[in-house]
Amino acid sequence: MTSLSRRQILQLGGGAALTAFLASCAAGGSGPSTAKATGKLEYWSGFASKEQETFFRTNIVDAFNATKPAATVELSVKQFDTIDRLVQTALAAGSGPDIVLANGPAQIRAYAQAGYLAPLDDFAKKLGWNDRILPWALQTGVIDGKLYALPSNYESLLAFYNPATLSAHGWAYPKNRSDFEALCAEAKGKGIVPVAAGNADYQAANEWHVSVILNHAAGPDALKQALAGKAKFTDPVFVDAITQLKGYFTKGWLGGSVDRYFTNTFSSQYKQLADSKALFNFTGTWGLGEIKPFFDKWQWGAIPSLRDGVPEEVWELSLGGTYSVNAHSKNLDTAAALVDFLLSDPKRQTKGLAEVGAGLAPIKIASSDFPADIDQRTAALFSAIAGAPNVGYTTWTFFPPKTDTYIVQGWEKVITGDVSPQEYCKQIDTLFTAELAAGAVPPLPQ
The missing domain is CATH 3.40.190.10 (Periplasmic binding protein-like II)
Known part of the structure; x- marks a missing residue:
């Protein structure tokens, strides 16, 4: 049982492997x-x-x-x-x-x-x-x-939301990129922050969002290939995903604006959800222990697919x-x-x-x-993860140390416009290739 758990499921390889993992749990x-x-x-x-x-x-x-x-x-x-x-x-x-x-x-x-x-x-x-x-x-x-x-x-990673906010505007929980982007645009137009986000409390929160886009836009299959050294992080699927995420920040869909992202605290994000001033918060299962003091009517959802061809439901390991x-x-x-x-x-x-x-x-x-x-919401969450038909990979668990550090620090330069998505991906690929050759990449369990 951990006490410090900002980044806190399961196993690699797909639904069959995940089912085998949970069978071992039982x-x-x-x-x-x-x-x-x-x-x-x-x-x-x-x-x-x-x-x-x-x-x-x-x-x-x-x-x-x-x-x-x-x-x-x-x-x-x-x-x-x-x-x-x-x-x-x-x-x-x-x-x-x-x-x-x-x-x-x-x-x-x-x-x-x-x-x-x-x-x-x-x-x-x-x-x-x-x-x-x-x-x-x-x-x-x-x-x-x-x-x-x-x-x-x-x-694993997930989205928290306030069901009352969706209900008040007649909105449905998004399942794909088209639904998500349409909802973000409409919410932004009504003065609601689409996704509460910020790294004032913890700089490494940057990589939560990078992990989201790598798994839900580039897709878990492409990411697994790259982690195994069979694809490059400079491939278009990754550059396009990073460009897509930067666009969300530039539009103010994450955090309200780039400037506010750097000053938003975790408590302010949960409060935005509670007060219907934000639609979603992309975080992890560790948030179960953080959101309760702010309001009791929260709900969780799987982060939607953010590219055609990527499964609607992916749970990161x-x-x-x-x-x-x-x-x-x-x-x-x-x-x-x-x-x-x-x-x-x-x-x-x-x-x-x-x-x-x-x-x-x-x-x-x-x-x-x-x-x-x-809490039945907690039980349902772990059941959903247990039955996941597709699994993904977080940066802090499956990327080597120098690459992971750059993912966190370099992302801030991407959203401020000091580094392009192409340059960001090129540096990730350079660092990863060297660490892969040095044997520093964490293993992908079979």
């Missing part, structure tokens, strides 16, 4: 940790809400400390928009938290290659991680043949974060025991999802593990 849970833990641990994390922090303290920190009396976890709460820089600085100085949180496989590779992380292969065998954690997710933490990270949670152990930790066994605890007890996992929208760990979870009073 196999049941796992027992409690058997590690012998002693010593003190520093755990740094940020939280999307006070409710998530309280849940984490009670159900993780206090619960672990109670079951491991010789060990003590000390939680240090950080701002989620600065924690990455704090961790990087501390690791470079040979210090930092015992448990290293990262946004996903792309980021963790750089840490491992810098020698900041302890290999976890022996713990994986001892504690049964190879059997408990779903293979596709576990594989993403293997770097140069060694296991350096465990997936904290899985996620994504990992929201990873757990690693600091190579300089003085309590490696205790740190491994805490990671083991974080990735155990399916009922605790589903309780976190139901109560505070916490991400689910990619472990075996049975339908009987879910609480009976779970």
Whole structure:
């Protein structure tokens, strides 16, 4: 169960593979940790809400400390928009938290290659991680043949909306590009922001939108081919998709305007939905834990197809974060025991999802593990993802680190007009090609 989960489902290859993945989920849970833990641990994390922090303290920190009396976890709460820089600085100085949180496989590779992380292969065998954690997710933490990270949670992208807003104007939820663009134009004309968006709280929100356009306009098949090195990111299908997304920003369809995009906070976006001042918000399953304080009548929808030929319903596969152990930790066994605890007890996992929208760990979870009073919208969402006929790929999970960093930072220059879509795609392709040759591209699970 992760606490810092800005980018938080499932498995590669299509509907059949996804069905197989979920069948493995239904196999049941796992027992409690058997590690012998002693010593003190520093755990740094940020939280999307006070409710998530309280849940984490009670159900993780206090619960672990109670079951491991010789060990003590000390939680240090950080701002989620600065924690990455704090961790990087501390690791470079040979210090930092015992448990290293990262946004996903792309980021963790750089840490491992810098020698900041302890290999976890022996713990994986001892504690049964190879059997408990779903293979596709576990594989993403293997770097140069060694296991350096465990997936904290899985996620997908979606659209939140206020049904009352659509109803008031007689609008239907869009299923394709034509419907979506017509609705955006009409909403904009009525003074309603078509898609609430902004990166004031978190710069990497840029890549949520890039991931949306790559999967729903270029399409998951084209994207998979490029990630496998069988197509180029300079191909017209990608340049056209990026040009399309830039056009949406230029028209003010995302965020209201380019300038406002840089100042819009997440709370302001949810409030716009609640107040019928925005139609949609493109975000991820992590938003389940963020939107509730703003209004209760929210609903979710699959992000529509944004090009003819792309399926109407595509659910991205994504990992929201990873757990690693600091190579300089003085309590490696205790740190491994805490990671083991974080990735155990399916009922605790589903309780976190139901109560505070916490991400689910990619472990075996049975339908009987879910609480009976779970919000039916949440249950329906995970059912939809489970039955997805088509799956896509997020940038932060399946792109290598240098390419992913440029995707985030370079996008701002695209929407301000300083870099053209063609130049953006060319730089992505250049970086990706070099990292693919260097073996730095995260694996595409089979």
